[in-house]
Amino acid sequence: MTRHVVSAVLLWALLTAVGEATIFLDWFPTVGSHEAEDFDRIFLILVAMGTPVFAFVIAVLAYAMLNFRSNDREETGATFLGVGTGPRVWVGLTAALAVFVMIFPGMTGLAALNKERSGNGWGEYDAELVVHAIGYQWFWEFEYPESGISVKGAGNELVLPVDTVIRFDVDAADVLHSYWIPAFRMKIDAVPGRTTFFTVKPTTEGNFNDDTAFRVQCAELCGLDHSGMQFPVRVVSQQEFKDWVDSKTVAAKGQ
Numbered sequence: 001m002t003r004h005v006v007s008a009v010l011l012w013a014l015l016t017a018v019g020e021a022t023i024f025l026d027w028f029p030t031v032g033s034h035e036a037e038d039f040d041r042i043f044l045i046l047v048a049m050g051t052p053v054f055a056f057v058i059a060v061l062a063y064a065m066l067n068f069r070s071n072d073r074e075e076t077g078a079t080f081l082g083v084g085t086g087p088r089v090w091v092g093l094t095a096a097l098a099v100f101v102m103i104f105p106g107m108t109g110l111a112a113l114n115k116e117r118s119g120n121g122w123g124e125y126d127a128e129l130v131v132h133a134i135g136y137q138w139f140w141e142f143e144y145p146e147s148g149i150s151v152k153g154a155g156n157e158l159v160l161p162v163d164t165v166i167r168f169d170v171d172a173a174d175v176l177h178s179y180w181i182p183a184f185r186m187k188i189d190a191v192p193g194r195t196t197f198f199t200v201k202p203t204t205e206g207n208f209n210d211d212t213a214f215r216v217q218c219a220e221l222c223g224l225d226h227s228g229m230q231f232p233v234r235v236v237s238q239q240e241f242k243d244w245v246d247s248k249t250v251a252a253k254g255q
Contacts, residue, residue: 004067012059019051029213032183032235034201042105049101053094063233067182098173127167127199133216135170135190140216140227141153149248157232158216167199178220181233184212189220208232209228212255 019146023044031037132143141152153156161165171178179196180187181231183206188196209232218229235242 004063008059010026010065010081011063012056014054015059020048023048030183030204030206030211031182032202032206032213033185034203036183037203038109042109045105046101049097053097054191088227090160109176115144126165129161129166130169131160132169133178133179133190135172135174135218135222135229137174137223138218138229139229140218140229142231144245147245147249151248155196157208157234159241160233160242161238162202162205164234164238165199165201167197168181170196170198170212175222176234177218177222177229180217180219182215182217183211183233202235205235205237207234214231 028040031040130145132145134141134143139152140158141150142158143150168179168188170188170190171194172192174192176192177190178187179190181200183204184200184202185199186200188198190196208214214233214235216231216233217227220226222229
């Protein structure tokens with residue numbers, strides 16, 4: 001019995017080491033915003049804490065299947081009542097881990113996010129730029145209320161300035177959609193008859209042609225052409241954004 005326990009523990013350690021090593025792989029999409037940095041860090045913390053638990057379950061199942069399988073379908077395995085030191089330790093450790101995750105990064109992360117959005121330049125009314133996003137079957141329209149600019153359709157882009165706090169006011173004109181920008185790691189439902197919003201601070205310049213993470217994508221099944229309901233995003237310097245706004249304003253006046 002000791003040999004089996006030692007072998008299973010070694011297998012658990014190996015699987016845990018392999019799982020933890022994946023944390024150091026660069027397998028995330030482009031980190032394009034302040035929020036993306038936070039969410040990626042939280043995700044990696046959860047992976048680091050959850051990997052030993054997952055590896056333990058896989059190690060026990062795999063070892064048992066390889067060493068205690070039987071071809072006799074009439075045979076009944078030994079009764080296991082789930083009592084004793086082992087199960088109690090397992091339940092205690094996993095319960096403690098679950099409580100810890102609820103506190104950190106759960107409650108602490110939400111508290112930090114609410115603090116950022118309630119008085120330090122990240123609030124609903126403190127954004128440096130407001131963009132109104134409207135979802136239709138099956139395209140997006142974007143309005144810049146402060147400059148009177150509207151963009152939609154093929155050949156256009158959602159242009160945003162880097163290092164700027166942006167509030168997206170999100171609406172839906174017909175059915176439920178979901179507003180998602182992968183590079184920003186931010187997503188919110190677009191609900192008919194109700195305006196939702198989130199704030200984001202882009203930190204990396206980029207565009208859809210070079211990196212498909214810079215796109216608006218509907219993430220809620222909304223009908224036949226749901227998968228094609230995307231819109232290119234281009235994050236530029238603040239001066240380039242100002243020049244773009246000026247060019248669009250001049251073009252609108254000339255029409």
